Amino acid sequence: MKREPNRPLATLGVRALETLSEVMRTGSATAAAANLGMTQPGVSRTLAQLERTIGFELFYRDRGKLVPTKDGRLLAEEVEFALAGLQRVANLADDIANSAAGELSVVAPPSFAEGVLPAIVASFLQKHPGVRFNLDSRSLETSRMMIATRVVDCGFMKMPIAGDDLHCEPLVSSGSACVLPARHPLAAHEVLTPDLLRDAPLILLGSGRQWRIQVDQAFAGYRLRPTVAIETHTHGSACALAARGVGIAIVNRLLARAYLRDDLVMRSFAPPIVHQYASVTSINLHGSRLVSAFLDEARAELAKIAPDD
Template sequence: MMALVSAGARRPIRLRAMRAFRAILQQGSVTAAARTLGLTQPAASRLLAQLEQDLGFELFHRDRGRLVPTADGLMLYEEVERALDNVDRVQDLARDISDFRVGRLRLVAPPSFLEAILPDVIAAFLDQYPRVHLSIDSHGVETTKSMIASRAVDAGFVKLPLNRDDLDARTVLVSETACVLPSDHPLAEREEVTAQDLKNTPLVLLGQGRRFRSQVEAAFAEAGVAPRVRVETHTVASSCALVARGVGVAIVNERLAQAYVRDRTVLRPFRPGILHEYAFVVSNSVKPSRLAEAFFALALAQGAPPTGGA
């Protein structure tokens, strides 16, 4: 119902009646207006009669079958025209929102995940929803979780475990750990590489103080080997770039590393196995937006294991 109502009206003016009034005034007759609106002539006449009754004044003079707008009718028409234009804009916007033609999606993701996995997801998302504004930021793990929980962003990607009860997580990617080696490295001939194999080998290691780094160090400790760390870094991309330049051997997330392994480097599974699990995470205080759900669906498809070998 529209709020356009006169002081003496018994009920608000109905949108359908407003459209009928506008069409009758513009077309000059009830019959022509009815055709424009897809109504029968009696139906359009009833809408006009009911509108005049609700308003308490005449909108048209009846002159030998002709309808001539009254001064009151012309005054009301100006406001009706503006109101219906606004209604049309609201309906257009509602259709755009429903069809994902407009909107905003704010995400946060770890740098390596953003660089290795999400570019294809982002491209596919924007191809489907070209008028949606998408922003993706990167922060430390705890800041990322807090941003999602407080709804500073709509959703994000976080490496599990979460260890929080104010977030909901859905796994999008599970990966093994692998070694990135120069293609001419002696260990490149192996089908897999163990911690024992890496004794005295210069290493490029990630995540000082993180759970994955502790797991890697535990694997070396179990093998009775002291890791020879040559470089500490924080992204899979930088690790692979250093390996390609002969700095050392990197131990990284296999799925993320596949984006950076080139002609001068190869991937080999690292043993004992260490799993990496990433999840699409939202605050559990609100239902995810439809845009967030659409992005999740694309990320889930991208996170599936590739059909070809690395």
């Protein structure tokens, strides 16, 4: 038997391969037809067409029975691998369509990545266990560049955010608070003002940044200057130092939540200083199911862990 001219092997149809596999498995064209939702003559025609395409016989016809040839068995073994591979492709396509597989890269400020994102990522991966996750922490400018150039899929940044190459969506707002040991005399107050903190050694973050300028302005409103005992750069270190009793930390309430321990309490700081964060993507990112699912999860989780901020 010769192959049909001008019929490359690449034109072998998936249906024909499925038919061959089912006939090999069941040993009967009738049984194969029932399993595949075909008629018995349809199975016979499909096998005959396949034989003409490949140029050799797959079965002997012996008194109405189909007996596999040696070449037929050899081809059928490879067909099983091919069909299994196609099924894996179909399964992966379904997973991607349902945001159940793939890879997601996210960048965020260190304190946000350490204090807020673990709960969001854990909740997201519980629903999408096939996703590979990469979480990075960089400076503001580096984060902005990584998001704009799509080195990462999305990120979280403190507002305001400059740049017409970014799409920003406000995500969560948080007030400011003081973290101090539960045994500290000032822990008796629900709200701590610069006047109450006038003689207290303070642990402050973000020297030279807008947040720090706002703290200084709050004290200036009382004609005071903060007594800075320690300058630091992360909420984790600020809370750890407060736990040691070396000072009272003035922090972002949302970011400090993760570092509270039994011996620490959080008290509101007034006048209010509000921190607003946004989810950020490249203006050129369109229709990513995985990013949309992750940001939806972030909004839902933040609504639970920061309902009052």
